[in-house]
Amino acid sequence: MTTSEAVPPHESVIIRRQRRRSERRDRVYAAAIGLFTERGYEGTTMDDIAVRADVARTSVFNYFERKSAFLDDWAARRRALAFAGVTDGNAPLADRLAQFMTVLAETSTTHETRPSRCSAPLFVS
Structure with missing residues (x-):
């Protein structure tokens, strides 16, 4: 079909x-x-x-x-990429935070900010 x-x-x-x-x-x-x-x-x-x-x-x-809305969107896209970089939602919190911060730092040095969906939650209760 x-x-x-x-x-x-x-x-x-x-x-x-x-x-x-x-x-x-x-x-x-x-x-x-x-x-x-x-x-x-x-x-x-x-x-x-x-x-x-x-x-x-x-x-x-x-x-x-307004022009500042572009910066809001840029920050949101960076966070989405960082959350998507957390691949193991069951890993210890320190490991998930380290993954998140690593991806966030990597996106700060590139212009890679395409929309992304978070595939694994950072915090699992």
Whole structure:
């Protein structure tokens, strides 16, 4: 069974719209982070981000209400990558924290901040 057979046509349109919206948001995010790296945070405007992402200025604000929201997203993506790096949720807490901090440090030295899902919880009760 193909995707088009499994998903009713109206849902397929919704899924396609959501995918395009997500792709545009990621493009705006990548443009902003690239510009912050090149020009600095203060040296980058929302207009610069719109031009780099090839979207309207209002689109930038649709995804990120203010420039500091890019930094919030960047930090959240780093944390998600660090949580995903904790591969053994049953390991001793000290080991899980060490894994978390190691991945967090590694992501601080790269621009690798793609969205990620946490596959193992850091804290297991």
